[in-house]
């Protein structure tokens with residue numbers, strides 16, 4: 001079980017309302033997705049690596065702990081620069097996945113390379129998140145996996161010290177991470193890997209591009225020219241210095257605050273060639289009434305005093321759905337979001353949770369199988385339940401800027417990707433950042 005969840009008492013939190021436009025320049029923690037991939041690729045490399053500006057949060061600490069349990073040396077003593085020294089992977093080991101999709105999908109393929117038994121389990125809800133297609137894919141590649149409960153977790157990978165590799169067919173419509181997990185370990189498979197997706201579209205294309213880009217940066221040969229097919233050649237991965245960008249998804253509630261209050265928020269340290277989906281975000285925020293610009297100061301979002309409704313397929317950026325839903329609540333016209341049926345398998349069933357919690361505040365919101373429709377009307381205060389989902393807390397915080405009296409039942413769940421969220425948020429709203 002995830003220690004943090006087991007020991008952390010729920011922390012109720014009054015979402016602060018904004019009496020003035022926010023004006024903030026922020027330096028936010030590193031990207032969860034980049035940090036997770038850099039840790040895995042570093043553990044599989046032939047030499048040492050460093051991660052500059054990594055994210056220290058529950059998900060990435062669990063990732064580091066899982067790799068460490070199999071023998072990798074990970075030093076996090078310097079917050080700004082982690083050091084990873086690979087070591088032959090071995091069991092017995094236990095990996096606590098917490099509620100982290102990245103840990104539950106990226107580490108089992110690595111465990112297949114370990115010599116010995118590696119057990120996996122996580123938070124109660126992790127046991128219900130989609131993992132079956134990855135287990136079947138690994139089994140078809142010859143990895144022995146025992147599933148010991150009624151869901152996909154807990155499970156045991158009986159690592160034999162290597163994976164033959166070859167070709168695998170998978171339905172990854174439930175999560176792009178099912179493909180990313182296979183690809184990240186694939187250069188170390190004896191004959192590499194061909195992954196062929198068959199089924200409804202794979203969501204989160206930018207995250208798949210990030211996986212391919214980082215594999216190539218670590219020296220792997222990857223062909224992704226055929227849609228839904230990825231080919232990874234076998235070969236060594238090189239240790240390197242990873243520069244971790246600030247987390248774009250974590251920044252979105254802060255950018256949303258600029259729209260809601262007609263203010264301005266700048267995220268410092270933003271690279272010009274980002275691996276994160278900045279163009280999609282720019283377009284979405286622009287359609288909702290914001291202005292996004294990139295300068296030497298960083299990435300700036302300016303509110304124009306109005307928030308517009310949005311009709312959009314969010315499948316590329318599905319993790320933004322909760323915050324965009326909060327923005328849609330405060331817009332001058334209705335919104336329709338589609339293409340995100342798979343977020344029912346995220347930290348909670350996000351479509352059901354958003355519909356339920358915003359309706360409890362008086363919203364006119366309808367749940368569809370793959371999205372949400374929102375017709376804005378005035379909201380009232382009340383308790384907003386997070387269901388252990390950090391992005392539900394972000395959504396409540398955004399709505400709370402304009403709606404007095406919103407109480408978040410467990411703001412501590414933001415520790416999954418940004419433990420400093422409540423403090424940074426309050427500082428932004430009160431102007432003390």
Ligand SMILES: O=C(O)C1=C[C@@H](OP(=O)(O)O)[C@@H](O)[C@H](O)C1
Pocket residue numbers: 032033034036101102174175176177180203204207318319342
């Ligand atoms: O690979 C990654 O780092 C991620 C991929 C996406 O997962 P899904 O494809 O399951 O949405 C995203 O939502 C998640 O937050 C991070």
Ligand SMILES: C=C(OP(=O)(O)O)C(=O)O
Pocket residue numbers: 099100101102319346347391417
């Ligand atoms: C979907 C998310 O996380 P995970 O990596 O656990 O899937 C998220 O952070 O919004």
